[in-house]
Amino acid sequence: MTNAPLDLSQLALDRSPEGERSASPRRRRQWLARYLLPATILLGFLVLLVAAAGRGLMPRQEVTVVPVIVKRSVVQQAGTQLFQAPGWIEPRPTAISVAALAPGVIQELLVVEGQFVKKGEPVARLISIDAELRVEQARTSLDIRQGELEGAQAEVEAAKIRFANPVHLQAPLADARSLLAKTKTEIDKLPYLIEAAEAQLAYALDSRDGKRSAKGAVSDRVIALAESDYASANANLLELRNRKPNLQSEADALADKVQALERQLDLMVEETRQIQAAKAKLQSAAALKSEAALKLRQAELELQRNVVVAPLSGRVLRLVASPGARVMGLDSLASHSSSTVVEMYDPERLQVRVDVRLEDVPLVIQGQEVEIETASSKQVIKGRVLQSTSSANIQKNTLEVKVELLNPPVTVSPQMLVTATFLAPLTDQELQQDEATERVFVPSSLVTQGDDGASVWIVDADETAQQRRIEIGSESPDGLVEIKSGLQVTDKIISSGRDRLEQGTAVEVTGDDATMGIR
Numbered sequence: 269m270t271n272a273p274l275d276l277s278q279l280a281l282d283r284s285p286e287g288e289r290s291a292s293p294r295r296r297r298q299w300l301a302r303y304l305l306p307a308t309i310l311l312g313f314l315v316l317l318v319a320a321a322g323r324g325l326m327p328r329q330e331v332t333v334v335p336v337i338v339k340r341s342v343v344q345q346a347g348t349q350l351f352q353a354p355g356w357i358e359p360r361p362t363a364i365s366v367a368a369l370a371p372g373v374i375q376e377l378l379v380v381e382g383q384f385v386k387k388g389e390p391v392a393r394l395i396s397i398d399a400e401l402r403v404e405q406a407r408t409s410l411d412i413r414q415g416e417l418e419g420a421q422a423e424v425e426a427a428k429i430r431f432a433n434p435v436h437l438q439a440p441l442a443d444a445r446s447l448l449a450k451t452k453t454e455i456d457k458l459p460y461l462i463e464a465a466e467a468q469l470a471y472a473l474d475s476r477d478g479k480r481s482a483k484g485a486v487s488d489r490v491i492a493l494a495e496s497d498y499a500s501a502n503a504n505l506l507e508l509r510n511r512k513p514n515l516q517s518e519a520d521a522l523a524d525k526v527q528a529l530e531r532q533l534d535l536m537v538e539e540t541r542q543i544q545a546a547k548a549k550l551q552s553a554a555a556l557k558s559e560a561a562l563k564l565r566q567a568e569l570e571l572q573r574n575v576v577v578a579p580l581s582g583r584v585l586r587l588v589a590s591p592g593a594r595v596m597g598l599d600s601l602a603s604h605s606s607s608t609v610v611e612m613y614d615p616e617r618l619q620v621r622v623d624v625r626l627e628d629v630p631l632v633i634q635g636q637e638v639e640i641e642t643a644s645s646k647q648v649i650k651g652r653v654l655q656s657t658s659s660a661n662i663q664k665n666t667l668e669v670k671v672e673l674l675n676p677p678v679t680v681s682p683q684m685l686v687t688a689t690f691l692a693p694l695t696d697q698e699l700q701q702d703e704a705t706e707r708v709f710v711p712s713s714l715v716t717q718g719d720d721g722a723s724v725w726i727v728d729a730d731e732t733a734q735q736r737r738i739e740i741g742s743e744s745p746d747g748l749v750e751i752k753s754g755l756q757v758t759d760k761i762i763s764s765g766r767d768r769l770e771q772g773t774a775v776e777v778t779g780d781d782a783t784m785g786i787r
Contacts, residue, residue: 359613
């Protein structure tokens, strides 16, 4: 093994001037340790400080939160008695008021309390003499309107026949045509009459002149008779000559009359008007008859309503009115009770109004089984919780709960006192008897339903809003919904200010919302 030669140059001293000396690696490392490393640390600290300050200076959305509600309960086997409470039976949902639909005075009541009445059976009668008179009056009015309708129908038929067979226009037209033909015949005969009159005048003239020339041979009486014949023939000729203008004027007038009658026969204006007027009268008569029939129906209905009938099959709960009392019927100014005659109930539809102590109210859920005991029934009556009411009794420290009776016996009726035993409802098969469980609830109004399922907004440890996916269970009557998975008991649910939230939005919790989840 050979030894490595020694490098004596490392023992040499650098005596060159200080400005000309080169920096050694050791001095460079000292410079980095003294200056660069502290500067880097300081710079990182400043960056963190600026980031923290900047995050605090950013505007934050104000929200209120509610804590997750945790209920610790002991799961009991279905059918276990939870608690008992007193109550009383009442009709479900309410008693039925049997009202008189017509105003009047009650003549007699036909039922008693507790009596079973079938639907449509009479329960009371009113004094009906006024209604009977109104029916008779309405029938008389209907008969009158029926007569008017038949008269209007006859007028329509007559107008149609007159229009189809206008003999009343054809007869004067035929007379006018006959007179016109007669006048034309006289005009045509006039020249022959004039010619005959001229010949008669010439004969009378010759006869007169001949008798004048033989004046001594004939008597004056014959001459005078010849003079008279001549004057008569001359007058007849003059009359015939003057007759032609008059006959022509008469013929022209008759021609105009014939033309007018023919035009009237073609148009038949008056006959058309008579048909339309008769149809309008018929329509009016039919409307008046319908109105009279409607009034008769109304009067008969009022008479029928004088008998008050049961609107359903059931038992009479209470008699409200008595004979001689006045009922107001359907008068708009009447109160509800002023028309009620009796109150009824359906014996198959009964319920119990139970006074439940406030400490037992959390054990009541809708649909829960209840056992009803009463002195009028030897058997226990099955029931089911309908709902809790808002009627709380401060003195008794109770809340009213309605329980439906299932198949109630005929021996029970409203106003009977009962004892209601509330039973534990059905539970999940995975839960064991007497197992203590913690169940997580949130107000159902804070749960958002989307395409991906249900979710809620929470505030995480960095005071940012996060939308958390959850699996929901059943909803309780107090407005809370059970959360099967997705939430921890320490989570804070955002209740207000959720409208503008996005994933990771910086928020500022202004306080707890004390109104959410409390019923």
